[in-house]
Amino acid sequence: MSPGGGGGPMGDCEYSQIGTHSPSPMEAPPAEKKRVRARRKWEVFPGRNQFFCDGRIMMAQQRGVFYLTLVLILVTSGLFFAFDCPYLAVRITPAVPAAGAVLFFFVMGTLLRTSFSDPGVLPRATPDEAADLERQIDIANGSSSGGYRSPPRTKEVIINGQTVKLKYCFTCKIFRPPRASHCSLCDNCVERFDHHCPWVGNCVGKRNYRFFYMFILSLSFLTVFIFAFVITHVILRSQQTGFLNAIKDSPARYPFVLEAVVCFFSVWSIVGLLGFHTYLISSNQTTNEDIKGSWSNKRGKENYNPYSYGNIFTNCCVALCGPVSPSLIDRRGYVQPDTPQPAAPSNGLATYGATASQSDMCDQDQCIQSTKFVLQAAATPLLQSEPSLASDELHLPGKPGLGTPCASLTLGQPTPPSSMPNLAAEAGLTDILPLKEEHVGHQFLTPEEAPSPPRLLAGSPLAHSRTAHVLGLASQDALHEDSVRGLVKLSSV
């Protein structure tokens, strides 16, 4: 039921309803009321995010690198405040530790804000919406002839004179707004998707880009600040006692070295990243668009960025000081028992590293199909599609998944398209699964890697679970997908 007009009393009644079809909430027996507790929406969130503090905090699934970032910042700053600041406060001015403290808190604040906030996740379509869209797509594609597979589902729209293609997301069952992209690590569509940053443990998108930029800006300052004052400390001490003595006798000799090393290496990478993002902000592009060269002049003289406001100042102001849109996923809201939840085909399979983004079949069908294909798949070299990390463009044939600058989780570099043996084997499989021509994004594994799935999967990019982003939804694709998934399922048992 549409909750649009429902106020408080209506909402309270529906908490006790147990998903029965009765429109009247009072019919639910009192005994059952106690058994069902109202669940918050984050508990049934279909994406691959982790939530903390009862839905207030939202992060990606892999957070190891984020903890490393925290440790590096805390340890280096801690050493600075413990060992360098007492000396510098006396020798130079107490403003040094004060400025350091302000910088440190700003860095931590922006880091936590970037990591914990919703980057701009687009909620998945409700079943009604999805069905409506499917119907419209079928009507639009209905005239294509039987033999030729209809092109991937796209819609074209003209924005400021530029033609922009809106792509259909098979996982979220929506046409993605312009500049949105599907993050395969988090399994969500994110508005104005920039990149997935493992260092902050979250995607960077519309809602948290400014926090991310402020984080790298303040971190650059902090790194340079600490580095400069550590060097100053050493120099000042060595003026008093000689350089070697300063290093040898001072209680701070190990911290000196550690801080200097950490800061030295960080400065280059962080300042470099800062420069890159400053360029992106001033031209109003996302990392995603820049990597793909969407608005680059090389594509054609008439190609320009339709989102840019024309001058650098406005672009910067809008990116950093523009209005903040609220989160669309309402993580702390309560689930209405009679509201159908968006279809989440990847739920049961998310942990196995391949989302069912292309399949319209329900989980039971997938199980049946996958069991069928296990033996067949085991007998032939495993075909695994290696898609691009953050979505869309598989019409670049053979191009491996585009890694974003921050994404350091490229464990398995996609192997280049195969030698003949694989093609022959694939031809064998094509009798069973007639694969079509547009599977250009497929990367074939060499025969050596194929026969031992468990080992393969252990080493594969399973950890960051790439979405099989096969365009051109065919049931054969889904079955092919399932054979891989079925094998994955069995091997992980």
Place this chain on the structure above:
Amino acid sequence: MATEVHNLQELRRSASLATKIFIQRDYSDGTICQFQTKFPPELDGRIERQLFEETIKTLNGFYAEAEKIGGSSYLEGCLACATAYFIFLCMETHYEKVLKKISRYILEQNEKIFAPRGLLLTDPVERGMRVIEISIYEDRCSSGSSSSGSSSSGSGSSSGGGGGAGSR
């Protein structure tokens, strides 16, 4: 307020959900939130074209106001940055204020214009700002027989089957 909610409840109890239609976003102006003002054929005969377009245009106006970049939004942004964004813990953003205005407007429109015609608008924010969902209801006692006939024949092939089952 209670009587108005009561009317909507009555609508849900006495009428059955026939179908839902979705007004999609209009991206021709970029990424700002605007909805298409094209009149959907399913509403033909249920509501006057002009009323419908006016509602959508007003909603578009609200969203444009929420996302407007100008002096006040810059001020808010700079203030937030200066306080390390802690000010958002105490203060509502301009966008959130406008969203509340939109909710009130939609409620009011439902009461005055849409519910009497057997229609119900859903606030886009509950659908992730992707669509404006309009639910079309049929009277169970089938007093509006001609329109219910045409709509129920449409509902056979529509996506409202799921929603209809849920409401029965």
